[in-house]
Amino acid sequence: MAEDVLALEKWRAILWRLGMIGEYPIDKVGYGNLSLRVPPQDTFIITGTQTGALPHLKREHYTKVVNCDLKKNSAQASGPIAPSSESLTHYAIYKSNPSIQAIFHIHHPQLWQKMIDEKMEAIPEDVPYGTLQMAEAAKLVIQGKDEGVFVMKGHQDGIIAYGSSCEVAGKILLKLYRELGPLELL
Ligand SMILES: [Zn+2]
Numbered sequence: 001m002a003e004d005v006l007a008l009e010k011w012r013a014i015l016w017r018l019g020m021i022g023e024y025p026i027d028k029v030g031y032g033n034l035s036l037r038v039p040p041q042d043t044f045i046i047t048g049t050q051t052g053a054l055p056h057l058k059r060e061h062y063t064k065v066v067n068c069d070l071k072k073n074s075a076q077a078s079g080p081i082a083p084s085s086e087s088l089t090h091y092a093i094y095k096s097n098p099s100i101q102a103i104f105h106i107h108h109p110q111l112w113q114k115m116i117d118e119k120m121e122a123i124p125e126d127v128p129y130g131t132l133q134m135a136e137a138a139k140l141v142i143q144g145k146d147e148g149v150f151v152m153k154g155h156q157d158g159i160i161a162y163g164s165s166c167e168v169a170g171k172i173l174l175k176l177y178r179e180l181g182p183l184e185l186l
Pocket of ligand 1 (some may be wrong): 086
């Protein structure tokens, strides 16, 4: 497994155990996707579509997004598996800030609700995920920042953390979990 995939896979295993990546049991829809920027510019590796249920992924579950057309809502990938439908938002973020190297999109109902309640950085609820509108809204919310986390009010349970490495993005989520997550209820 290539080094870049390993870095993602390490964090994916942690986030999977915390329920931030997984599959909704009733409708069997996978959620959560992680990506890492690789050369050349604005190219990134991302977890493939519908892989959420798996605790560990193999190289073939990752794919490389080489280009996106935000207006046409299409992602061009080279890999054995289709990229997550949420790749466009990742692309928009990478494109708008070259120092962002890793983007972790997770789902978590309690963290999502608490981030909204605490009025943390958010994308308004009338912006649906996977659209040009969302890509534009994401660019706005990250403006001037190299790392951070925001909640998508219009995307149930959806949160995005980003930073200059997998470590940075991953630690932002762990901190969020420690501060707002279900453990504090114990
Ligand atoms: Zn999502």
